[in-house]
Amino acid sequence: MSQFRLAFFLSIIRICQCVLMTNMTDMRNFLKSYNTHAANANNEAVTIAWNYYTNITKENQAKMTESDLDMANFTKVWAAKANQFDWKRSDLNATEKRQFEKITQLGFSSVNDTAKIELKSNLEAELTGIYSTGKVCLTEFGKGCLELEPGLTDMMANSRNPNELLAAWKGWRDQTGKKMRTKYTEFVNVMNEMIKFSGFNDTGEYWRSWYEASTFESDVKKLYNELLPLYEQLHAYVRHKLKNKYGTALFPDTGHIPAHLLGNMWSQSWSNIYDLLTPYPNAISVDITQKMKDKGYNVTHMYRVAEEFFTSIGLDKMPTSFWNKSMLEKPANRDVVCHASAWDFYDGEDVRIKQCTSVTADQFLTVHHEMGHLIYFLAYAIQPVIFRRGGNPGFHEGMADIVSLSFQTPEHMHAIGLLDSIPNDKESDINFLMQMALEKIAFLPFGYLIDQWRWSVFRRETTPNNYNANWWDLRCGYQGISPPVQRTEQDFDPGAKYHIPGNTPYIRYFVSFVVQFQWHKALCDEIGYKGQLHRCDIYKNKTAGAKLRNMLALGSSKQWQDAMQVMTGGRNMSALPIIQYFTPLIDWLKEQNKEENIGWSAQCPSNIPSPDQTNNQARLSVSTETVCLIIVTLTNFLLMSM
Numbered sequence: 315m316s317q318f319r320l321a322f323f324l325s326i327i328r329i330c331q332c333v334l335m336t337n338m339t340d341m342r343n344f345l346k347s348y349n350t351h352a353a354n355a356n357n358e359a360v361t362i363a364w365n366y367y368t369n370i371t372k373e374n375q376a377k378m379t380e381s382d383l384d385m386a387n388f389t390k391v392w393a394a395k396a397n398q399f400d401w402k403r404s405d406l407n408a409t410e411k412r413q414f415e416k417i418t419q420l421g422f423s424s425v426n427d428t429a430k431i432e433l434k435s436n437l438e439a440e441l442t443g444i445y446s447t448g449k450v451c452l453t454e455f456g457k458g459c460l461e462l463e464p465g466l467t468d469m470m471a472n473s474r475n476p477n478e479l480l481a482a483w484k485g486w487r488d489q490t491g492k493k494m495r496t497k498y499t500e501f502v503n504v505m506n507e508m509i510k511f512s513g514f515n516d517t518g519e520y521w522r523s524w525y526e527a528s529t530f531e532s533d534v535k536k537l538y539n540e541l542l543p544l545y546e547q548l549h550a551y552v553r554h555k556l557k558n559k560y561g562t563a564l565f566p567d568t569g570h571i572p573a574h575l576l577g578n579m580w581s582q583s584w585s586n587i588y589d590l591l592t593p594y595p596n597a598i599s600v601d602i603t604q605k606m607k608d609k610g611y612n613v614t615h616m617y618r619v620a621e622e623f624f625t626s627i628g629l630d631k632m633p634t635s636f637w638n639k640s641m642l643e644k645p646a647n648r649d650v651v652c653h654a655s656a657w658d659f660y661d662g663e664d665v666r667i668k669q670c671t672s673v674t675a676d677q678f679l680t681v682h683h684e685m686g687h688l689i690y691f692l693a694y695a696i697q698p699v700i701f702r703r704g705g706n707p708g709f710h711e712g713m714a715d716i717v718s719l720s721f722q723t724p725e726h727m728h729a730i731g732l733l734d735s736i737p738n739d740k741e742s743d744i745n746f747l748m749q750m751a752l753e754k755i756a757f758l759p760f761g762y763l764i765d766q767w768r769w770s771v772f773r774r775e776t777t778p779n780n781y782n783a784n785w786w787d788l789r790c791g792y793q794g795i796s797p798p799v800q801r802t803e804q805d806f807d808p809g810a811k812y813h814i815p816g817n818t819p820y821i822r823y824f825v826s827f828v829v830q831f832q833w834h835k836a837l838c839d840e841i842g843y844k845g846q847l848h849r850c851d852i853y854k855n856k857t858a859g860a861k862l863r864n865m866l867a868l869g870s871s872k873q874w875q876d877a878m879q880v881m882t883g884g885r886n887m888s889a890l891p892i893i894q895y896f897t898p899l900i901d902w903l904k905e906q907n908k909e910e911n912i913g914w915s916a917q918c919p920s921n922i923p924s925p926d927q928t929n930n931q932a933r934l935s936v937s938t939e940t941v942c943l944i945i946v947t948l949t950n951f952l953l954m955s956m
């Protein structure tokens with residue numbers, strides 16, 4: 315629809331608002347009609363986005379921008395139609411009213427200015443493009459030029475050379491975040507301007523509204539504080555072990571851990587350095603990467619095994635189209651967005667995964683995660699299109715992960731032939747819990763802080779001239795990690811994490827890490843499991859699958875608190891199950907950490923230790939950088955003034 319016709323149409327509707335239609339049959343017919351049209355419109359939009367994400371070209375980007383405009387128009391037109399009805403005061407049932415309510419929520423589509431919609435869409439594509447095509451040349455280490463996946467990711471995971479790790483860590487930030495700073499500032503501004511038309515103060519407030527709880531911000535803060543003692547114990551243990559490995563010279567005296575030593579580009583999961591942290595090296599540790607290779611696993615087989623888990627508990631098989639249309643491996647001949655993702659094409663059948671899969675234990679988990687999303691899509695396909703979402707965004711991620719809690723147990727590894735015997739000694743058990751903690755506990759502050767930063771940016775409490783400083787305040791303060799090399803406002807380290815350029819809200823992952831343990835406990839209780847929570851495997855248990863499906867099938871047709879009640883009997887998020895799960899490990903860590911100072915200072919260290927320099931030289935290099943920054947800033951100012 316052209317802009318003119320749309321404006322005309324909207325003005326007619328505005329004039330007509332005084333006489334709202336009250337006929338119930340018309341309202342129900344409207345909902346039916348919306349459903350058909352929305353399924354088609356979404357299918358078209360998702361197809362165009364898929365084409366771009368699996369083939370980054372200027373042409374595909376232009377099509378996506380056009381499609382964003384169409385989608386915004388679609389949302390606006392149908393919201394206007396819905397508002398012609400007096401649905402609020404009608405006798406429609408609660409579910410029907412909820413459909414109307416959601417159809418009339420415009421989000422970013424409320425803006426009429428096409429230029430703004432186009433700008434937002436273009437900036438998003440450009441930012442994602444910078445991220446997805448970033449390459450770091452590490453010729454001095456004989457590595458050539460590496461992309462994030464698999465090259466840099468493997469290097470961060472496997473290298474134990476701190477200089478090499480530092481080069482990869484810094485190189486990635488130079489090649490991505492640093493190039494985004496100006497565009498990101500513009501992006502924040504345009505989003506905030508657009509969302510005001512929907513009555514929100516800023517984009518962060520809009521994102522939080524999806525959780526349908528006025529206390530959401532304080533609820534997650536409370537959960538974070540309840541979980542902090544677990545993280546502090548893990549942090550102290552890991553710091554001690556890493557000091558043994560790398561020597562104390564690399565570590566600041568503020569208690570922080572240098573960010574490049576944790577086996578991951580963002581220090582968000584520490585699983586890859588388990589070899590340096592193994593509590594009992596002589597006891598059994600589950601390490602299936604080698605076993606997968608020995609057993610001749612290939613990419614397709616990984617997806618088949620994941621599918622078998624879901625069907626074993628009575629959930630859906632992947633449709634034939636999944637196998638034909640997904641992108642399960644990285645194509646050689648074109649640029650793609652490798653970051654793994656799950657796609658719903660809104661026709662009740664076409665669901666796909668896009669992942670540059672390789673045969674490793676890590677990727678095997680991601681395969682289960684993405685397929686978990688698809689299972690959710692298929693379960694709520696019985697709902698009207700407007701309800702085909704998770705109970706809240708954290709629910710979708712929680713569902714994607716819940717299987718991992720069963721899948722990773724030694725019991726399950728043994729059941730699928732990836733572990734020769736089931737260990738039952740205390741030492742192997744602590745080893746297993748340590749592996750889980752490096753994934754699940756290590757992540758918590760990271761999952762919490764990303765949107766603390768972004769909400770603050772949207773509120774304009776964090777402004778472009780302190781983007782990076784505030785980012786590091788949070789990283790140092792919450793995660794207890796420190797930058798391995800001096801950072802300045804020339805850098806833009808948030809941009810080196812996919813979800814910032816990709817504009818994906820992040821608090822959902824924190825929520826997910828809490829609720830998945832609640833659900834795991836609920837399912838294990840349901841099947842009458844009596845052992846320790848961390849050894850429960852719901853594999854092949856159709857009772858567990860049926861209970862899970864009951865919640866999944868709701869989609870967002872009810873508030874998430876209702877869905878939570880279906881699953882757990884309670885209506886709130888709770889940290890107790892995750893605490894219960896890890897209690898044996900936490901008790902053990904407290905013993906190990908008796909000599910350690912638990913925690914770290916709230917501020918980042920002012921000096922960055924370097925192994926090649928004495929302390930004096932380190933201080934000198936910091937002050938040189940500060941001087942450079944001032945000169946650069948002044949130059950910019952002068953250039954702008956002229």
Ligand SMILES: [Zn+2]
Nearest residue numbers: 683687711714
């Ligand atoms: Zn996910």
